[in-house]
Amino acid sequence: MKFPDSVELIDVGPRDGLQNEPQPISLDQKRELIRRLAQAGYQRIETASFVHPKWVPQMADAEAVAAYCNELGLTYLALTPNVRGLDRAMAAGVPQVAVFIGASSPFNQKNINRTTDEALQEVEPVFSRAKSGGLFVRGYVSTAFSCPYQGKVSFPEVQHVVDRFVQLGADEIDIGDTDGHANPRGVYERFARLQELYPQTVFVAHFHDTWKMGLANVLAALQAGIRKFDGSVGGLGGCPYAPGAAGNVATEDLALMFAEMGVDTGLDLPVIQETARFARSLSSRVCLPTGISGL
Ligand code: MG
Numbered sequence: 001m002k003f004p005d006s007v008e009l010i011d012v013g014p015r016d017g018l019q020n021e022p023q024p025i026s027l028d029q030k031r032e033l034i035r036r037l038a039q040a041g042y043q044r045i046e047t048a049s050f051v052h053p054k055w056v057p058q059m060a061d062a063e064a065v066a067a068y069c070n071e072l073g074l075t076y077l078a079l080t081p082n083v084r085g086l087d088r089a090m091a092a093g094v095p096q097v098a099v100f101i102g103a104s105s106p107f108n109q110k111n112i113n114r115t116t117d118e119a120l121q122e123v124e125p126v127f128s129r130a131k132s133g134g135l136f137v138r139g140y141v142s143t144a145f146s147c148p149y150q151g152k153v154s155f156p157e158v159q160h161v162v163d164r165f166v167q168l169g170a171d172e173i174d175i176g177d178t179d180g181h182a183n184p185r186g187v188y189e190r191f192a193r194l195q196e197l198y199p200q201t202v203f204v205a206h207f208h209d210t211w212k213m214g215l216a217n218v219l220a221a222l223q224a225g226i227r228k229f230d231g232s233v234g235g236l237g238g239c240p241y242a243p244g245a246a247g248n249v250a251t252e253d254l255a256l257m258f259a260e261m262g263v264d265t266g267l268d269l270p271v272i273q274e275t276a277r278f279a280r281s282l283s284s285r286v287c288l289p290t291g292i293s294g295l
Contacts, residue, residue: 001223006264008228010204011037011251012046013279014065015079017236019049019058023284027061031068033279037233038072040271042251045069046077046098046230050085066092077138081112086126090133097130099123100140102178103157104147116157120164127168136172139165140206144175145182145190155190162194162201172202174230177217180210180246184220191224206230207249214249215257229254233272234279252276 014034018025030047037045047069053060062078069076070093080086080097089097101123102108105116112119123139130137141161146152158175165173175191187205194203205221205228207214218229231251252272258265 002225003261003263004222004227006227006266007222007258008043009251009254009258009265009267010044010046010077010228010230011042011233012077012206012230012248013037013232013234013236013251015046015049015059015077016230016248017232017234017279018282019056020237021058021283025058025282027064029282030061030065033233033275033282034065034069034074034076035072036271036275036278038074039268040275041265041267043266044075044077044096046079047074048076048089048094049079049081050088050092050094051079051081052084063088063092066094080126080130082122083125083129086129090130090135094135096136096138097126098138098140098174099126100142100176101161102143102147103141103153103161104143104150105157106149107143107147107178110149116161120161124168127170131169137168137170138172138174138204139168139170140174140176141165142176142178145177145186146179148179155193158190158194159197162198166198166201170201172204172228173198174204174206176206176230177208180208180214182207182217183211183213184216187217188220188224191221191226195225202228204228204230209235209246209249212246215253218249218254218257232279234276234283236279236283250276 048062048065049059077096078094101119207217231254232248235247235250237247255267
């Protein structure tokens with residue numbers, strides 16, 4: 001096995017974790033969560049989504065959240081699915097933006113009413129405006145292993161989206177196991193192949209713990225050479241489509257595993273564990289069907 005000296009953990013809890021919470025989370029509670037995550041040592045946090053509040057009411061205060069992140073001097077990510085969202089994010093001073101597209105066309109149809117190619121066309125101006133404005137752009141490939149509507153997702157489907165993201169100048173590409181049905185062997189093979197095909201591209205791994213394979217999948221991706229991992233403090237979020245499906249892999253579990261393995265994450269474990277308790281106190285842990293959210 002190969003073990004690097006360090007890895008980067010990116011907490012997506014304030015956005016991916018909270019966006020599907022059925023109970024409104026107040027701006028003060030979001031600020032408190034972000035403040036604690038910053039105190040734990042995260043270098044990057046995904047904190048907001050600039051989507052229409054009709055689709056994701058929980059993210060309606062994206063501007064206020066961004067203002068707080070700017071006040072703290074954080075490097076943070078915000079989701080900007082279209083040019084309108086990007087304009088709002090740029091006006092709010094967001095340093096890093098993310099777009100997402102499913103590798104599965106049925107997923108894109110259900111989630112955003114577009115085919116994969118239509119969705120790819122729609123993000124072109126988001127990339128060009130963000131890049132010309134000097135922003136860092138993350139491209140998310142969701143349903144990169146399986147899809148709740150079509151089942152298994154093939155490598156060519158993933159490659160199709162990755163290819164376009166690379167052409168559009170993505171600064172990193174995040175490969176998401178949206179419904180948490182990836183297994184370590186599939187993860188290893190898929191990430192190894194991607195890195196072979198795109199040696200210049202920085203890939204990030206994003207797992208869900210539906211089948212309790214989140215940590216095993218992280219280790220498999222690590223062996224394939226991945227050094228950046230998303231997680232969500234307290235294991236918030238997820239519940240994508242399948243009743244009983246678990247949330248994102250918990251960053252406190254990732255941090256503990258890496259600490260025990262002697263791999264540096266730069267994070268303060270007791271602070272993260274305390275933050276995880278706080279994060280879980282915000283969550284009702286009720287699964288609801290998601291709208292324009294699927295990562
Ligand atoms: Mg997720």
